[in-house]
Amino acid sequence: MSDDCGGEVIALDNQASKGRVGGRLLPLLMGSAFEQALGGPGTAYGVARSFGTLFHASGSVTVAEAQKARPGIEIDTSNPEWAAAQPSW
Helix, strand or coil, X not given: CCHHHHHHHHHHHHHHHCCCCXXXXXXXXXXHHHHHHCCCCCCHHHHHHHHHXXXXXXXXXXXXXXXXXXXXXXXXXXXXXXXXXXHHC
């Protein structure tokens, strides 16, 4: 990061700490933060792969398995194709 944008970064940080960052800016800031934290993979795919590597040891649970332990989990049925696929996610 160059020194010439320091003022904007501080101003943005002040706005974020006051809960004033939202809309399209927040996902961009979050994506940038994850990219930096994960070593800068540079693409959405790279960030996703880094998350997969980072959390691989934690394992995974499908929606159907989670519903057995927590019957209150509901599947959104507004899109029938997605509703049919969600139990295996």
